[in-house]
Amino acid sequence: MTDTMSEETPTEEQRPLGVYTRPKGGNGWRDWVTTVDHKKIGILYGAAALFFFIIGGIEALLIRLQLATPNGTVLGAEMYNQVFTMHGITMIFLAAMPLAAAFANYLIPLQIGARDVAFPRLNAMSFWVFLAGGIFINLSWLLGGAPDGGWFGYAPNSGIVFSPSVGMDFYAIGLQITGIASLVSAINLTVTILNMRAPGMTLFKMPVFTWMLFVVQLLLVFAMPVIAVALFLLMFSRQFGANFFNTEMGADPLLWQHLFWIFGHPEVYILILPSFGIISEVIPTFSRKPIFGYDFMVFSGIAIGFMGWGVWAHHMFASGIGPLSVAAFSISTMFIAVPTGVKILNWIATMWGGRVKFSAPMLFSVGVISMFTIGGLSGVTHALSPADTQQTDTYYVVAHFHYVIFGGIIFGLFAGLYFWWPKVFGHMLDEKMGKINFWVMLVGFNMTFGPMHVLGLQGMSRRIDTYSPGFGFEAWNMVATIGSFIIALSVLIFLINVVVSVKRAKGQPPCPPDPWDARSLEWITPNPTPEHNFDEIPTVESLDEFWHRKWGTDDEGQIVRVATAEEVCQDGTATGVHLPSPSYWPLIFAIGLPFLGLGLIFNLWLTLPGAILIVVSLYAWIFEPVDDPDGPHGEHHSDKEEVSQEASDV
Amino acid sequence: MSEETTTGLSHNKLAMWVFLGSECLLFGALISTYLLYRNKFYDGPAPGDIFDIPFTSVSSFVLLMSSLTMVLALSALQKGDIRNNRLWLLTTALLGAVFIGGQVYEFTTFIREGLGYTTSPFSSAFFTLTGFHGVHVSLGIVMIMSLLISSYRGKLTKKNTETVEIIGLYWHFVDVVWIIIFTVIYLVPNPTS
Numbered sequence: 071m072t073d074t075m076s077e078e079t080p081t082e083e084q085r086p087l088g089v090y091t092r093p094k095g096g097n098g099w100r101d102w103v104t105t106v107d108h109k110k111i112g113i114l115y116g117a118a119a120l121f122f123f124i125i126g127g128i129e130a131l132l133i134r135l136q137l138a139t140p141n142g143t144v145l146g147a148e149m150y151n152q153v154f155t156m157h158g159i160t161m162i163f164l165a166a167m168p169l170a171a172a173f174a175n176y177l178i179p180l181q182i183g184a185r186d187v188a189f190p191r192l193n194a195m196s197f198w199v200f201l202a203g204g205i206f207i208n209l210s211w212l213l214g215g216a217p218d219g220g221w222f223g224y225a226p227n228s229g230i231v232f233s234p235s236v237g238m239d240f241y242a243i244g245l246q247i248t249g250i251a252s253l254v255s256a257i258n259l260t261v262t263i264l265n266m267r268a269p270g271m272t273l274f275k276m277p278v279f280t281w282m283l284f285v286v287q288l289l290l291v292f293a294m295p296v297i298a299v300a301l302f303l304l305m306f307s308r309q310f311g312a313n314f315f316n317t318e319m320g321a322d323p324l325l326w327q328h329l330f331w332i333f334g335h336p337e338v339y340i341l342i343l344p345s346f347g348i349i350s351e352v353i354p355t356f357s358r359k360p361i362f363g364y365d366f367m368v369f370s371g372i373a374i375g376f377m378g379w380g381v382w383a384h385h386m387f388a389s390g391i392g393p394l395s396v397a398a399f400s401i402s403t404m405f406i407a408v409p410t411g412v413k414i415l416n417w418i419a420t421m422w423g424g425r426v427k428f429s430a431p432m433l434f435s436v437g438v439i440s441m442f443t444i445g446g447l448s449g450v451t452h453a454l455s456p457a458d459t460q461q462t463d464t465y466y467v468v469a470h471f472h473y474v475i476f477g478g479i480i481f482g483l484f485a486g487l488y489f490w491w492p493k494v495f496g497h498m499l500d501e502k503m504g505k506i507n508f509w510v511m512l513v514g515f516n517m518t519f520g521p522m523h524v525l526g527l528q529g530m531s532r533r534i535d536t537y538s539p540g541f542g543f544e545a546w547n548m549v550a551t552i553g554s555f556i557i558a559l560s561v562l563i564f565l566i567n568v569v570v571s572v573k574r575a576k577g578q579p580p581c582p583p584d585p586w587d588a589r590s591l592e593w594i595t596p597n598p599t600p601e602h603n604f605d606e607i608p609t610v611e612s613l614d615e616f617w618h619r620k621w622g623t624d625d626e627g628q629i630v631r632v633a634t635a636e637e638v639c640q641d642g643t644a645t646g647v648h649l650p651s652p653s654y655w656p657l658i659f660a661i662g663l664p665f666l667g668l669g670l671i672f673n674l675w676l677t678l679p680g681a682i683l684i685v686v687s688l689y690a691w692i693f694e695p696v697d698d699p700d701g702p703h704g705e706h707h708s709d710k711e712e713v714s715q716e717a718s719d720v
Numbered sequence: 721m722s723e724e725t726t727t728g729l730s731h732n733k734l735a736m737w738v739f740l741g742s743e744c745l746l747f748g749a750l751i752s753t754y755l756l757y758r759n760k761f762y763d764g765p766a767p768g769d770i771f772d773i774p775f776t777s778v779s780s781f782v783l784l785m786s787s788l789t790m791v792l793a794l795s796a797l798q799k800g801d802i803r804n805n806r807l808w809l810l811t812t813a814l815l816g817a818v819f820i821g822g823q824v825y826e827f828t829t830f831i832r833e834g835l836g837y838t839t840s841p842f843s844s845a846f847f848t849l850t851g852f853h854g855v856h857v858s859l860g861i862v863m864i865m866s867l868l869i870s871s872y873r874g875k876l877t878k879k880n881t882e883t884v885e886i887i888g889l890y891w892h893f894v895d896v897v898w899i900i901i902f903t904v905i906y907l908v909p910n911p912t913s
Contacts, residue, residue: 188731253742261735265725291738295746303753303848310837312844313762314753320760321841329749692866 093652104652106190109599111197112176113494116487118201119169125208126160127561129153131554134518138551140539150535151218152237156208158221159241162341163248164204166475169483170344171200171255174283176494178259180592181280183268183610185603188261190650191691196255198660203247206664210240213672217241220533222334223304225315225326230308236671242305243667249294249301250663256290259283268591270610274368277590277613278361281368282347285375289336289343292379297333300326309670324389331382339378341475342442343371345482346413349435352489353417355588356432357424360614363416370409370416377406387455388462396455403453407446414443429586430504434485437512441477445470448523463533466526472519484511484564492585496598497575503567511560517553521546584635589617593635596642605644653694659687736886740893743856747897750849751904757841759911764839767846767905768912770830779822780902783857786815787895790864790888800878806871809884812891813864816857823854846905853901856894863887 093104102110132153136142145153179187187193210216215235219228228238263284267276276284304326306312313319315326354361361367383391383399417439426432448470452458461467484507491499525546530537537543575581584593593616595603612618622632665680727734758767793808827847835843867884870876876884 189735257735257738257742260738261731264727265729265731265734267726271726291742292745295742296749299746299749299753306844306848312848313838313841314757314844316841319762319841322756325753325756329753332749 093654101652103657104194104654106186106194106650106652106656107601108175108179108187108190108193109494109601109603111193112172112174114197115168115175115200116172118197118204119165119172122160122164122204123169124561126157126165127558129157129160131558133157134551134554136535137537137547139548140537140544142536145535147535148215148218151533152211152216154533155217155220155237155241156211159207159217159245160204161475162221162337163245164200164207166341166479166483167248167252168200170283170286170341171196171252173279173344173348173483173486173490174259174286175255177490177592178262178280178283179266180595180599180603181277181590182263182266182271183591183604183607184262184266185607185647186650187258188265189258191653191656192254192258194653195656195659196251196258198657199254199663200248200251202660202664203244203249203251206247206667207240207244209664209668210237210244213240222330223326224323224330225304225307226317226321226323228304228326229315239305239308239671240667242301242308243670246298246301246305247663247667249298252290253294253298256287256294260287260291263287268607268610271591274365275610275613275615278350278364278367278371279347279590282343282350282371285371286340286343289340289375289378293333293336293340296329297337300329300333303329305670324386324391327386327389328382331385332379334385335382336378338474339374342478343374345438345479345486346371348482348486348489349417349438351588351590352431352435352485353420354614355489355586356427356429356435357421358427358587359420359424360589360617361416362419362422363412364613366412367416370412373409374406377402377409381406384453384455384458387452387458400453400455404450407450407453410446414439414446428505429488430499430501430508431485431489431586433505433508434481434488437481437508438478438485441473441481441512441515445473445475445477448473461526463531464526465522465530465532468532469519469522469526472522476515476519481511484508487564489586490592491571492581492597493592494598495572495575496580497571497578498581498585499571500567500574503563503570507560507563507567510563511557514553514556514558514560518550518557519553521549521553525550582635583639584616584620587617587620587635589614591615594619594639596639600642600644602644602647602649605640605642653691655687655691655694658683659691662687730882733882733886733889736889740889743893743897747849747852747900750852751901754845754849755904757845758905760841761843761911761913762840764843765830765833765835766911766913767842768910770833770835771906771910772826772829773906775822776826776902776906779819779826780898782815782822783819783895783898786812786819787892789815790891794881794884794888797876797878797881797884802871802877805876805884806868809864809868809871813861813868816861816864816891820854820857820861823850849901850905853894853898856897860887860891860894863890 093100102114105111105114132145133150136144136150136153175187175193179185207217213236215237217223217237217240218235219233219238219241223238223241226232228241263276263280267273303312303314307314307316313321315321315323317323350361350367380402381399383395384403387396387399417435421436428436448466452461452467452470488499488504491497525543526532528542530541530543537547580597583596585597591608591610592599594608608615616638619638620631620633620635621629624630662680662683665683666677667680669675669677669680725731725734729737761767789808789811793805793812796802796804796808830843835846837844837847864887867876867887
């Protein structure tokens with residue numbers, strides 16, 4: 071669609087076909103709540119994710135304060151359960167996933183040479199539904215207690231008997247809501263990547279970032295329904311007395327664990343692959359070399375995507391699944407380290423012999439390689455099931471997954487923030503503060519999570535709210551708590567960097583195109599990206615298309631500049647590009663969902679306004695006119711409900 | 721569709737295929753849950769005691785026939801035959817409604833015979849699996865009725881065959897899933913108490 075959008079001026083007069091007229095955009099907050107622009111939605115995702123990242127970080131600090139000394143009294147046991155559960159939920163579902171979605175939304179259309187995603191309104195809906203879900207889960211703090219059964223929500227512990235507060239109801243329904251957002255967005259981006267590539271952009275000319283995000287979308291498409299079923303079973307058990315986890319009647323408590331981890335392990339790769347994608351763009355740029363073994367990179371990403379489905383039971387080695395299962399999942403878990411190792415070696419080989427420039431994004435990327443490798447190695451120790459039986463439910467596991475999630479994912483996402491900040495906002499973040507940010511974070515991170523390896527091997531259980539003195543836990547716990555505040559300081563440095571850089575950029579012209587001598591197609595547009603993305607859809611001839619337009623080889627095979635960035639970049643002045651119109655309905659649809667949830671928990675009457683909002687917004691969405699009936703369509707709709715839009719609009 | 725896409729498939733159709741791929745795992749997880757619990761009927765009725773296979777076979781046949789009528793509706797529209805298109809869409813929706821009616825009758829009979837939603841792990845799994853399928857059929861009926869209404873407003877013409885085709889994809893998928901569910905729940909020899 072958008073790649074064939076004509077450049078003709080849209081007709082002046084709007085001819086609404088249905089009952090409803092569409093908002094015209096305008097400016098200020100109205101522009102943001104009705105936007106269907108993938109770039110603005112990306113920024114919204116990023117802002118919301120950083121907000122939840124800070125909330126989850128405050129929860130982490132509370133956990134560390136409680137555990138700083140033996141017999142801690144900062145949080146009671148009940149409050150501790152809620153805080154550590156919400157820390158996990160917030161960081162995974164409300165910070166890491168949406169921050170990755172921010173990059174995906176903003177960059178995928180630009181990297182494949184498209185003007186928007188396949189379904190712009192569904193894209194807006196995904197964001198608003200995610201935000202509604204995030205707010206809904208956090209409402210539980212005020213409405214009777216937050217979830218307290220861990221982010222993994224093991225049934226029957228999360229059932230009504232052992233967790234009688236409304237917290238786990240908020241968990242079951244809230245994650246269902248954010249799951250809708252993830253699924254819709256995954257379908258949308260899958261179709262975008264498959265269907266909207268610029269001329270010449272074959273699958274194997276796509277940047278590694280887009281490839282990794284493509285694998286992530288497919289994982290989401292197939293993993294979200296599994297967690298949806300698990301959450302439905304839990305919700306029906308809690309709300310309607312279903313017996314899925316009632317062991318007195320012979321139900322199997324392992325059912326939840328299997329369903330949860332069949333989702334949960336692909337989820338691990340859903341979290342890490344965006345970060346792998348980001349640093350696969352950053353490292354070649356700052357090593358001044360193409361990525362080493364592009365095909366191997368892509369195929370190992372795909373291999374991780376497939377093998378990620380065959381390792382879930384390594385989360386369950388201590389649950390009595392039997393020696394055959396344990397052996398099989400041990401082996402598959404060791405195997406999945408192979409494609410991951412390929413990636414690590416390829417990044418190192420990319421840097422090898424390159425003219426490496428350690429800018430802030432590059433530092434964070436090297437941080438990913440080194441820290442993720444430590445987490446990966448401790449992961450292999452879990453694959454050895456005898457060792458794992460010893461480590462299960464100790465701080466060793468906490469150390470492992472924070473090295474992977476923080477060291478692998480958060481560092482990678484920060485690399486992305488520093489790298490693409492000029493692309494998104496038109497000015498650079500302060501480079502010096504960025505480097506300080508990295509080093510402070512690296513020190514704080516290792517101080518926090520490094521000692522947890524020792525604590526775990528000494529036998530300190532995870533998920534406990536306190537511990538007695540005399541086990542040798544005191545010193546390392548204090549170190550970890552100090553480390554966590556150093557991490558908080560590093561995040562504060564980042565925020566100050568943002569404020570300072572925004573202030574400095576005020577009144578200045580936007581930064582020149584291509585500040586990093588980058589390689590992929592998004593940099594062909596000026597900074598910040600104009601609303602229509604490309605003045606003219608580029609025709610792609612090679613991998614690293616943008617770089618190849620700037621650099622060529624002379625007669626002796628030496629690499630020489632053939633064009634300056636200014637010559638290659640578009641100036642963003644095209645007018646009259648037909649773009650999809652904004653819409654209110656994605657937001658209104660999203661507002662309906664928390665009402666459904668609150669109704670199921672507190673009073674069924676509350677579902678009524680929710681249902682009305684949802685049904686009205688869906689049908690209004692369907693009958694919403696395209697603003698220029700004679701022009702090419704700006705939008706398309708995917709779901710069962712929405713497809714009849716063609717019938718009513720055309 | 722006039723627009724050009726990289727794969728040649730329209731966005732809408734591709735999105736529906738991806739969505740149906742996702743649905744496979746939704747039903748896969750529900751069917752697995754049922755298989756785990758089909759023997760766990762606790763003190764309540766066992767599946768072998770309570771299923772009325774001839775009755776459910778008839779309603780299954782009705783649902784399968786609705787796939788045929790959906791194809792006929794699409795084929796009529798492709799030929800520009802609006803009248804037959806409406807006729808077959810209506811028939812499809814009615815057949816779907818008959819199936820749902822049969823399910824409601826089956827559920828109420830089971831409840832009268834002592835198999836409630838909370839009776840046993842088996843009953844919870846049975847009602848959840850068939851209930852999810854019933855909701856899918858019902859949403860399909862709503863979509864087909866929406867098509868009919870657009871048709872009577874004069875907005876479902878030969879140009880929109882793809883819309884009917886995509887909703888048809890969904891409808892056929894729900895039917896195919898029922899074949900699996902019917903086999904797994906009813907046709908596999910069931911334990912009796």
